[in-house]
Amino acid sequence: xxxxxxxxxxxxxxxxxxxxxxxxxxxxxxxxxxxxxxxxxxxxxxxxxxxxxxxxxxxxxxxxxxxxxxxxxxxxxxxxxxxxxxxxxxxxxxxxxxxxxxxxxxxxxxxxxxxxxxxxxx
Amino acid sequence: xxxxxxxxxxxxxxxxxxxxxxxxxxxxxxxxxxxxxxxxxxxxxxxxxxxxxxxxxxxxxxxxxxxxxxxxxxxxxxxxxxxxxxxxxxxxxxxxxxxxxxxxxxxxxxxxxxxxxxxxxxxxxxxxxxxxxxxxxxxxxxxxxxxxxxxxxxxxxxxxxxxxxxxxxxxxxxxxxxxxx
Numbered sequence: 001x002x003x004x005x006x007x008x009x010x011x012x013x014x015x016x017x018x019x020x021x022x023x024x025x026x027x028x029x030x031x032x033x034x035x036x037x038x039x040x041x042x043x044x045x046x047x048x049x050x051x052x053x054x055x056x057x058x059x060x061x062x063x064x065x066x067x068x069x070x071x072x073x074x075x076x077x078x079x080x081x082x083x084x085x086x087x088x089x090x091x092x093x094x095x096x097x098x099x100x101x102x103x104x105x106x107x108x109x110x111x112x113x114x115x116x117x118x119x120x121x122x
Numbered sequence: 123x124x125x126x127x128x129x130x131x132x133x134x135x136x137x138x139x140x141x142x143x144x145x146x147x148x149x150x151x152x153x154x155x156x157x158x159x160x161x162x163x164x165x166x167x168x169x170x171x172x173x174x175x176x177x178x179x180x181x182x183x184x185x186x187x188x189x190x191x192x193x194x195x196x197x198x199x200x201x202x203x204x205x206x207x208x209x210x211x212x213x214x215x216x217x218x219x220x221x222x223x224x225x226x227x228x229x230x231x232x233x234x235x236x237x238x239x240x241x242x243x244x245x246x247x248x249x250x251x252x253x254x255x256x257x258x259x260x261x262x263x264x265x266x267x268x269x270x271x272x273x274x275x276x277x278x279x280x281x282x283x284x285x286x287x288x289x290x291x292x293x294x295x296x297x298x299x300x301x302x303x
Contacts, residue, residue: 035199
């Protein structure tokens with residue numbers, strides 16, 4: 001296993017907010033852009049407040065999962081834009097694989113439970 | 123000098139209980155008193171139209187380069203910055219119909235905030251305690267003045283320790299209340 005992948009694995013599992021932030025940064029976005037994207041992606045179920053967002057950006061930057069990709073001018077103000085680093089990309093891929101595996105394994109159990117429920121409630 | 127349209131109120135809130143402070147500021151705004159300058163235990167208000175607003179406090183010390191980004195993140199999300207005191211950042215936004223808006227939306231970032239406060243309190247505690255403790259057992263200057271000094275040092279240390287314990291408990295409470303993970 002490569003060193004990068006080892007490092008990426010050490011950051012897993014991600015919190016829900018971190019997961020949403022990282023998958024939002026598949027495209028370069030500024031902080032508020034990420035917040036809007038998370039709301040849209042989660043169909044309004046997850047909202048990230050600005051205090052949480054600022055902390056998440058700082059942590060992810062410190063951990064080397066995201067980097068600055070210049071500034072973008074929106075509504076007359078320049079805002080810092082972020083993207084995933086190589087490590088960040090690796091983390092997103094590994095976390096998605098992990099969640100897919102968990103969901104696949106859990107699905108069988110869930111099917112069984114649903115069957116049982118159907119039988120017990122006529 | 124205070125005119126009719128401004129007033130200064132003195133109130134003390136504990137760091138772990140800033141929710142109480144936020145609710146008090148909202149009540150003031152409903153009475154038409156809007157916070158203009160938080161100065162520790164002094165709060166300056168300006169008279170205006172009564173408004174249904176939500177106040178939130180963040181504990182953050184963004185460095186100069188980050189400051190613009192920090193404030194614009196809040197502004198973009200609909201929060202106005204009222205002022206700051208000792209790294210406590212005061213924000214307000216209009217109260218909507220739904221649940222009150224939050225600036226910290228997950229337990230991790232709430233815990234991180236209290237850890238930052240705790241970190242600072244711990245540093246100050248050590249700075250206050252070490253000189254006090256090293257003096258124990260040595261010949262002490264006598265007289266009422268020094269008794270008062272030592273008593274107030276002791277009181278301050280107890281108060282500080284109490285604050286540290288309450289903050290640590292708060293962090294634990296958030297951690298244990300964590301669900302869905």
